[in-house]
Amino acid sequence: MSRTAEDQQLSFDELGQPLHDVSFVVLDLETTGGRGSSDEITEIAAVKVRGGRTVGEFSTLVNPGRPIPPSISSITGITDAMVADAPSVAAVLPSFLEFCAGSTLVAHNASFDTGFLRAACERSDLSWPGPPVVCTVRLSRRVLSPDETPNHKLATLARVLGARTTPRHRALDDARATVDVLHALLERLGSHHVYSLEDLLDYLPRVTPQQRRKRTLADGLPDAPGVYLFLGPNDEVLYVGTATNLRRRVRQYFTAGERRGRMREMVALAHRVDHVECAHALEAEVRELRLLEAHQPRYNRRSKFPRAVWWVSLTEEPFPRLTVTRKPRSSSLGPFRTRKAAGNAVEALEDATRLRGCTDRIPKGGGSRRHPCAAHEMGRCGAPCVGYEGTTDYEPRVVPVREVLSGSGDSALRRLRDTIAELSETRRFEEAATHRDRLVELVRGLDRGQRLAALASVPELVAARPDGSGGWLFAVVRHGRLASAGTAPRGTPPMPVVDRLQAAARTVLPSEDPLRGAPVDEVQAVHRWLTGGDARMVRCDSPWSEPAGAAGSWRGWAESASRARVPYEAAD
Structure with a gap:
C-alpha cells in the first residue's frame, strides 16, 4: 500500500529535539505590582527539569530599591524587612541567566515574567539571550476544554491537574506548581502528535x-x-x-x-x-x-538604537573643569550608558571638590567676569572667574579629581560620604538621599570603567573554561578584544591548541583611550566571560590588576547604600 509524503516516517533531523531531551527552566517572579515603569522584581525562582525530573533549582529574594506596597505584601508575604539585605536584580541576573543557559523557559503567563526580565537585563547592560518560551496559560487553553477547568489560573490548574505543590504567591512554590502543570499538559500532547520541542512550539497558536x-x-x-x-x-x-x-x-x-x-x-x-x-x-x-x-x-x-556611551573628562585649561563627551581621553571616567548618568557623576565630583562647573574660558591670570556667579554665593565654587582664586589656589581642587579618574586615590569619594553622614545627622534626609544616589552612580561608573580599563591594558592573555565534557574552551584576548578562540575536546592535549591560537590571533593596535580603542560592548562581553566562576588563566603578558585606589573597595558600600530607604541611614 502506498503512503503519501505526510505519512512517511520522518528522520531524526526532521523530528527535531525530543521533549524528553529538552531542558525546561520553569520560572516565576514576584514583583512590587503590575507592569508599570516603577514596578520591580522582589523574588526570582526557577526549577530546571529534564525528562520529567528536577535537575536544579534557583531561588532568591531581590531588593527592589523601592518600598513594597502593603497591598502586595499582604498577597505575597514579602516585606521591606525581608528584602532589606537581599541582592539587587543587577547582582542576581548573571547567575540566573547562567542557570537558564541553553534551556527553554516556561512560565504561567510568560509575557509578564519575561517582560520584567528583559527590562532588568536592559537596565543592567546585559543581553537578553532570547530563549524559546512556553506559556502554560496558552498551552492549557489549547489542551483543556471548558468542561475540564473553569479558568486557567495557576491555582485552578494545579488543583484540576493534581499538582503536588499548592501555589501561594511565592516564587519557588509557584514555579514548582507550574512544573507539575507543565508535565500534566505535556502528557496529553501525545495524541496531538507533539513529540519534539519544535512540535510543541508549533502547536501553540498564531x-x-x-x-x-x-x-x-x-x-x-x-x-x-x-x-x-x-x-x-x-x-x-x-x-x-x-x-x-x-x-x-x-x-x-x-x-x-x-x-x-x-x-x-x-x-x-x-x-x-x-x-x-x-x-x-x-x-x-x-x-x-x-x-x-x-x-x-x-x-x-x-x-x-546604537548603544553609544558617554565619558567624563577634565579639560586642559588653567582652571580645569569636568565635561561630558562622546569621545574619551586617556584619563576619562566612563563609560556611562546615558548622559544623565555621566552628568550625575560630574555633579558628585563638583560637590566633593568645589571644582568650577561653568563653561567660561578663564585665562591663567583669572578674572574673566566682574561679578561671581550664584555657585560662589552657594559655597560651591571659589570663583576663579573673578580672580578670587589663582591657579595655585585652584590646584588642590583638581588633584582629588585626577586621583579618582586615575584610580590612585579616593579622597573625593570619602568627602562625599562624610557629607552624606552630616546631612543625615542633621535630619536633612532628602538631601542625603540625593547625594547618596549620586555617589552610588559615581562609584558604579568608576568601578565598571576601572575594571574594563584594567583588562584593556593587558597586551595579551589566554584564558580557559571547561566545556562540561572534559575538554576546554579557550580565548586569546588582546587589549580587551577577542583575538582568537578555540577548543580542546576531551583527550586532546590543550597546550598545543593554545600555541596555535596565539600564533593565529588577530593583531590589535591599541589607542590611548582608557579601553585602548576597544568597543565597550566587546570589552564587557570578554570581561564577563573571563570573570565567570570557572574561568582559569593560562598565560598573561603582564599582571591583570586594578589600581590600588580603585573603586572596587567601594562596591560593598554602593550595594548597601543603594538598598537604603529614606530616611537615610549612612552605610559603612
Whole structure:
C-alpha cells in the first residue's frame, strides 16, 4: 500500500529535539505590582527539569530599591524587612541567566515574567539571550476544554491537574506548581502528535503560513554554536543573532514560539540564512557585535538604537573643569550608558571638590567676569572667574579629581560620604538621599570603567573554561578584544591548541583611550566571560590588576547604600 509524503516516517533531523531531551527552566517572579515603569522584581525562582525530573533549582529574594506596597505584601508575604539585605536584580541576573543557559523557559503567563526580565537585563547592560518560551496559560487553553477547568489560573490548574505543590504567591512554590502543570499538559500532547520541542512550539497558536513555508531555510545549519544572519532578497542583512545550537535556534523562528511581530515580518522577507560557526558562546557574542556594527540590520533593535556611551573628562585649561563627551581621553571616567548618568557623576565630583562647573574660558591670570556667579554665593565654587582664586589656589581642587579618574586615590569619594553622614545627622534626609544616589552612580561608573580599563591594558592573555565534557574552551584576548578562540575536546592535549591560537590571533593596535580603542560592548562581553566562576588563566603578558585606589573597595558600600530607604541611614 502506498503512503503519501505526510505519512512517511520522518528522520531524526526532521523530528527535531525530543521533549524528553529538552531542558525546561520553569520560572516565576514576584514583583512590587503590575507592569508599570516603577514596578520591580522582589523574588526570582526557577526549577530546571529534564525528562520529567528536577535537575536544579534557583531561588532568591531581590531588593527592589523601592518600598513594597502593603497591598502586595499582604498577597505575597514579602516585606521591606525581608528584602532589606537581599541582592539587587543587577547582582542576581548573571547567575540566573547562567542557570537558564541553553534551556527553554516556561512560565504561567510568560509575557509578564519575561517582560520584567528583559527590562532588568536592559537596565543592567546585559543581553537578553532570547530563549524559546512556553506559556502554560496558552498551552492549557489549547489542551483543556471548558468542561475540564473553569479558568486557567495557576491555582485552578494545579488543583484540576493534581499538582503536588499548592501555589501561594511565592516564587519557588509557584514555579514548582507550574512544573507539575507543565508535565500534566505535556502528557496529553501525545495524541496531538507533539513529540519534539519544535512540535510543541508549533502547536501553540498564531504560526503563520509564511513561517511554515520557510522552515527549509534552517536546513543545512550545524548543531553548533555560532552566529546566524537572515538575508533579504538582495542579500542584505536583515537580522543577526547568536545561538548555542544554530539549526535548532533558527528553526524556532518558523514556529508559534516566535511571537514578536517584527520577527514574523523579518521572516516573511528573508530569502536565506547564512551562519558563522564559532568555538563557543563568547566568540559568537563578539562576532554578533561586530556584525551588528558592520551591517546595522534593520530588524536588530541594537542597530536601530546604537548603544553609544558617554565619558567624563577634565579639560586642559588653567582652571580645569569636568565635561561630558562622546569621545574619551586617556584619563576619562566612563563609560556611562546615558548622559544623565555621566552628568550625575560630574555633579558628585563638583560637590566633593568645589571644582568650577561653568563653561567660561578663564585665562591663567583669572578674572574673566566682574561679578561671581550664584555657585560662589552657594559655597560651591571659589570663583576663579573673578580672580578670587589663582591657579595655585585652584590646584588642590583638581588633584582629588585626577586621583579618582586615575584610580590612585579616593579622597573625593570619602568627602562625599562624610557629607552624606552630616546631612543625615542633621535630619536633612532628602538631601542625603540625593547625594547618596549620586555617589552610588559615581562609584558604579568608576568601578565598571576601572575594571574594563584594567583588562584593556593587558597586551595579551589566554584564558580557559571547561566545556562540561572534559575538554576546554579557550580565548586569546588582546587589549580587551577577542583575538582568537578555540577548543580542546576531551583527550586532546590543550597546550598545543593554545600555541596555535596565539600564533593565529588577530593583531590589535591599541589607542590611548582608557579601553585602548576597544568597543565597550566587546570589552564587557570578554570581561564577563573571563570573570565567570570557572574561568582559569593560562598565560598573561603582564599582571591583570586594578589600581590600588580603585573603586572596587567601594562596591560593598554602593550595594548597601543603594538598598537604603529614606530616611537615610549612612552605610559603612
